[in-house]
Amino acid sequence: MANTVGIVPGSLSGVFVYRRELRAHYRVTRLLLPSSSAGGVTGALLLLHLSADIFAAVIPWLIGIGTLLVLSGPAIKNRIGRVAA
Incomplete structure (x- = not known):
């Protein structure tokens, strides 16, 4: 709060x-x-x-997926740019 x-x-x-x-x-x-x-x-x-146990198990996966998306952002942007061009 x-x-x-x-x-x-x-x-x-x-x-x-x-x-x-x-x-x-x-x-x-x-x-x-x-x-x-x-x-x-x-x-x-x-x-x-969700129970605390389930939430605690899911959080590392969500953080990992988010990190991968941030790190792969430039590659995704380049690929989308080539497809759109």
Whole structure:
């Protein structure tokens, strides 16, 4: 709870300050918002309803998959760029 109290005001003020820059990315934001929201809600529901043992077993896999996606991001971007061209 303490993190949320600190993060939410900072995030909202950041959105306000960078609103002009965010308008330039409106289309991409609109495309990513539904999947990001669904992932956040799904993760929150799983966190609330799964037992601690199951959650502890799943977390390393989620972190590993996320790490692989971040590391392979440039290769994915290059491949998508070649296909689109």
